[in-house]
Amino acid sequence: MSRRLSVLAGSGALVSHVVAAAMAAGDAVQVVGFAPQPERAGVLLVGGDLRNPTGAIAAIVAFKATHVVLAGGLMISDGDREALARFAGGGHGAAQGDAALSSVTAAIEKFSGAKVIGVHEVAADLLAPIGQVAGRSPTAAELAAARQGLVAAREIGRLDLGQAVVVAGRRVVAAEDVGGTDELLERVAAHRAAGRIGDGAGPLVLVKAAKPQQPLHVDLPAIGPDTLSGAVAAGISAIAVEAARSLILARSELVAAADRYGIAVIGLGADG
Incomplete structure (x- = not known):
């Protein structure tokens, strides 16, 4: 059954992929842009403002949306978070971290009558599988570092800090933040250029995982070709993501980049 889908859109290629998948499924699509968006044939485009979430609700209601999906990257300032927390019914001391965005999606459902769904429910082909995703097979040392990194990435996610860590050998050397x-x-x-990391026998490995306390419809970690370019510049030899809870963007381009750079890209299951 087709949906009437409102896409609350940030920046990046994910938005176009979600829109294309929804239209291929026969959905009527509206894009509420919280970052600049291109005109797309057959798609209604309206502007959004994080400081005025009720405006987005009005657009969703006017479109008679049955479902809402969040897609794309956003730079959310402290002021934006305060406005979103007020919209979600929180007081002055309400939590404003990324994990608290789940209360915002609950408010969207309450005020719009539409169901919030995850990107993976619109474009399931984006989910990372278990095992090799692209490039060469990981070495034993890279796989060991990736498994350690998965545990660490979940821990920083539990702190609502970020979704990624970098492991040097068997030591976590950097964590994602705002x-x-x-x-x-x-x-x-x-750090590598300064000689602090990367001069030992152990590999540098990037690992990304979903925040354990955050619903999957809020924000799944993602990697794409640009991630590989940044990884190469940082001296990283392998990238691991949490399988079934991470997105692979522009997969064919990512596969080509992994082959070109000689990077191993893998998906790890819940038990590593």
């Missing part, structure tokens, strides 16, 4: 994965890789590159 700057995101790109900034994390830039920091790792700087």
Whole structure:
């Protein structure tokens, strides 16, 4: 059965992939853009403002949406978080971290009457599988580092800090924060250039995992070709993501980049 789908859209290629998958399934699609969006044939485009979430609700209601999906990256300031927390019914001291965004989606459902679903429910082909995703097979040392990193990534997620860590050998050397994965890789590159990491026998491995306390419809970790470019610049030899809880963007381009750079890209199950 087709849906009337409102896409609350940030930046990046994920938005276009979700829109295309929804339209291929026969859905009527509206994009509420919280970042600049291109015109897309057959798609209603309206602007959104994080400081005025009721405006987005009005657009969703006017479209008579049956479902809502969040897609794309957003830079959310403290002021934006305060506005979202007020919208979700929290007081002055309400939690404002990324995990608290689950209360925002509950408020969207309450005020719009539409069901919030995950990106993976619109474009299931994006989910990372268990095992080799792209590139060469990981070495035993890379696999061991990836398994350690998966545990660490879940822990920083539990702290609502980020979704990614970098492991050097068997030591976690950097964690994602509000700057995101790109900034994390830039920091790792700087540490490596300064000789702090990367000069030993152990590999540098990037690992991404979903925040344990955050529903999957809120924010799944993702990697794409740009992630590989940043990883190469940082001296990272392998990338691991949590299987079935992470997204692989522009898969054919990512596969080509992994082959070109000689990077191992793998999906790890719940038990590593």
